[in-house]
Amino acid sequence: MIKTDILIIGAGPTGLFAVFEAGLLKMKCHLIDALAQPGGQCAEIYPKKPIYDIPGFPEILAGELVDNLMSQCKQFEPGFTLGERADKLEKLDDGSFIVTTNKGTKHKSKIIAIAGGLGSFEPRKPILENLQKYEDNGVDYMIKDPQKFKDKSVIIAGGGDSALDWTIFLADICKSVTLIHRRNEFRGALDSVDKVIELKDKNKVNVITPAEVEKLHGDKKLEKITIRINQDNVKEISTDFFIPLFGLSPKLGPLSEWGFDIEKNAIKVDTFDYQTNIPGIFAIGDINTYKGKLKLILCGFHEATLMCQSAYKILNPGKNLILKYTTVSGVHGFDGSKKEAEKSVVKSINS
Amino acid sequence: MTDISITIKDRTGKIHSVNAPTDMSMNLMELVKSYEIEDEGTIGTCGGMAMCASCQCYILSEHQLKEMGDDEEAMLSEAFFVKENSRLSCQIFITKDLDGLEFEIAPAS
Numbered sequence: 001m002i003k004t005d006i007l008i009i010g011a012g013p014t015g016l017f018a019v020f021e022a023g024l025l026k027m028k029c030h031l032i033d034a035l036a037q038p039g040g041q042c043a044e045i046y047p048k049k050p051i052y053d054i055p056g057f058p059e060i061l062a063g064e065l066v067d068n069l070m071s072q073c074k075q076f077e078p079g080f081t082l083g084e085r086a087d088k089l090e091k092l093d094d095g096s097f098i099v100t101t102n103k104g105t106k107h108k109s110k111i112i113a114i115a116g117g118l119g120s121f122e123p124r125k126p127i128l129e130n131l132q133k134y135e136d137n138g139v140d141y142m143i144k145d146p147q148k149f150k151d152k153s154v155i156i157a158g159g160g161d162s163a164l165d166w167t168i169f170l171a172d173i174c175k176s177v178t179l180i181h182r183r184n185e186f187r188g189a190l191d192s193v194d195k196v197i198e199l200k201d202k203n204k205v206n207v208i209t210p211a212e213v214e215k216l217h218g219d220k221k222l223e224k225i226t227i228r229i230n231q232d233n234v235k236e237i238s239t240d241f242f243i244p245l246f247g248l249s250p251k252l253g254p255l256s257e258w259g260f261d262i263e264k265n266a267i268k269v270d271t272f273d274y275q276t277n278i279p280g281i282f283a284i285g286d287i288n289t290y291k292g293k294l295k296l297i298l299c300g301f302h303e304a305t306l307m308c309q310s311a312y313k314i315l316n317p318g319k320n321l322i323l324k325y326t327t328v329s330g331v332h333g334f335d336g337s338k339k340e341a342e343k344s345v346v347k348s349i350n351s
Numbered sequence: 352m353t354d355i356s357i358t359i360k361d362r363t364g365k366i367h368s369v370n371a372p373t374d375m376s377m378n379l380m381e382l383v384k385s386y387e388i389e390d391e392g393t394i395g396t397c398g399g400m401a402m403c404a405s406c407q408c409y410i411l412s413e414h415q416l417k418e419m420g421d422d423e424e425a426m427l428s429e430a431f432f433v434k435e436n437s438r439l440s441c442q443i444f445i446t447k448d449l450d451g452l453e454f455e456i457a458p459a460s
Contacts, residue, residue, distance in 0.1 A: 045402055118392050124460060127431050159429050187425035246429050249403065249460070250396060265392035289391075 002079060004030035006311055007099055007109035009086045009255075012040025014285030014300030015115035016069040016078075021308040023076030024324065027315060028334065030079035030107060032086045032099065034120035039066035041117060044248065055298060065297075075333025081105050083144075085120045087254045095280065111311045114267060114276070114283040115300070118250035126157070126244045130216050138222025139242050143170075149241060151175050155225060157213055158245035159183060164192040166245065171204045178206040178237065180213060180227060216242065255287075263289050273310035274303045280314060282307045355450035360411070361388050362456050371445045379440035380406035383456065393459045399441035404430035407457035408440040414452050416443060431460045 006022050008015045011033035019029040035044050039062075047063030054060055060068075084101035089112075091097055096110045123141035125131060131139060143149075143166055154174045156163050159181040165188075167179045179196065186193050199205045208229060215226040217236075224238045252265055261268040261277045266289035269275060274282045284307050285300035293299075312321050330340025354370040357379075361367060371382050380395045383406070397403035401422040407430055410416065416438065419427075423442045427433055437457065443449075 041397075045397055046400055049400060118396060124431070127460075159425070181428075183425075183428040185425065185428070187429070246431075247403070249405065250392070252392065264387075265390055 001098075002030055002081065002105065002107045004028050004079065004107065004109050005315055006030075006111045006113055006308075007032070007097070007107050008078075008113045008115055009033075009099070010040060010114065010116035010285070010287070011035075011038035011080065011082070012115060012117050012285065012300075013042055013065060013069055013297050014117075014304050015040070015113070016066070016073055017301045018113055018115060018284065018304035018308065019073035019076055019078045020069075021305045022311065023073065023334065024326070024331065025308055025312045025321070027111075027308065027311060028078075029076070030081070030109070032081045032084060032101060032105075032107065034083070034085040034122075036083045038070060038080065038082070039063070041250075042066050044121060051297070053296065053298060075331065075335050075337045075339075077334045081107065085253065089258045091278075097280065110280060110315055112281045113304070113307060113311070114255065114281065114287055115285045115304070116252075116255060116287045118265075118286055119252040119255065120250065121248035122251045122253065123244075124246045124249050126213065126246060128213065128216060134216055134218065134222045134242070137220065138218060138240065139216070139244070141244060143243065146170065146173055149174050152240040153238065154178070154241045154243060155180060155213075155237065155239045156243045156245060157181070158247075159186045159188075160245065160247060161188040161192065162247075163245040164188040164196055166243065167205055168192065168195050168199065171199050176206070177204075178208060178239070180211045181207075181209045182212055184209045213242070213244070266293075272306075274307045275310060282311070355445065355447060355452075357382065357445075357449065357451075358412075358453040359383060359386075359388055360453070360455040362458060371449075373445050373447050375445075377445050379408065379443045379445065379454065381441070382445060383440065389456060389459075394456070395441060401426050401439050401442055404439060405459065406440040407432070407437055409434055409455045409457060410436045410438055410452075411455055412451060412453040414449060416449075430457075432457050 005027040006029045008029050008031045011031040022029050042062035043066050049062050050059050084103045086099050087102045088100040099107045150173050153176040155178045156167050157180045170177045200207045211227050211229040213225050214228050217224045224236050226236050228234050267276055267283040269283050269288045271290045274284050276283050284303040286295045332338055353374040357371045359367045369386050394406050396405040404426050423439045
């Protein structure tokens, strides 16, 4: 069981900044995120896109912003449960909560901050009859353990970076790898495209374009698929695995079952401190809604800051809190580090 | 007068005739959001960067639109429910020559 002061669900910019603000008030945070790395959409969808409305940064790449936020909160030693989705919420008699992920990891805290953006990122599934029947029986949407595919035949569908990267990676491990894409052009890093072409020329992978998967066959397990090449040529290919990689789309998912007041696919909060209808659980950033809400990173930062004030009062009943300026008090990390302004030197001149 | 009129068929088949400003550098996805025609979180997920296809639409009128950019074409090649008249509504900016445009919002995926 992981124990922490504030459990943050969602490791995007708002969640990461909440770690810093909580740290200033001596509260420790742990973050859960369905993605394998912190940064949320900024890291997953648009790391190379510039953002122009972060105060103090005329221009910053989304990926750089995440790196900066990580380094800003590092001294407060946040814990991470990555690649797992927060699934279940239980409330204990002492007022604390237990959150269990889809992989069974349990987290205990008195305060929860939902900073889940648009929800957790789930793979986009192609529209194919019987697809569900073969899930985990030959159809995978993510590659967690490549060894699973060792000496097997694999068909990958998709035209983006992940389809290209996994084609390259699996080429060495699998008996055969076939990449299928609806167009002749791929939308990926140029060197990945070149690498796939090189592997194709060496007969290490098969590339079939323009083609689409039409049907899946197999008794209990996936055995073969039907593909349509160039509109009118239909072909069946035997395979052990089919891995469709068509990107990710965010879903509110299990959070919608936790008992929150939901409006417009977002969690309603009180703008005093962004607390939800469940005392002790806050919602900050794009996942919340209130009158006048704007889904902007800078608004998420503000919400995270105010949320921490109330969280402190819940964790430290009876203690008075005074706002401290980092320019005056500096920043004292949980790792023993200390940052503060240099003291000005006063020296008298004796003549 | 800087507004034009646009007709939008939503995912349930309901028709909405709306006024669209040409002086706000708004795109069709933002227009749909501004009138709250579809549920928040089901359209324009990536914010309008041609990176998610949640704002896919079908152009129903005969308007000549600006050609697709590489981003849009690549994203549509990975989207579902794609038809001949599919476009990403976030890539179509509201200009005077779009007056009378009709489009349908593609199913969510």
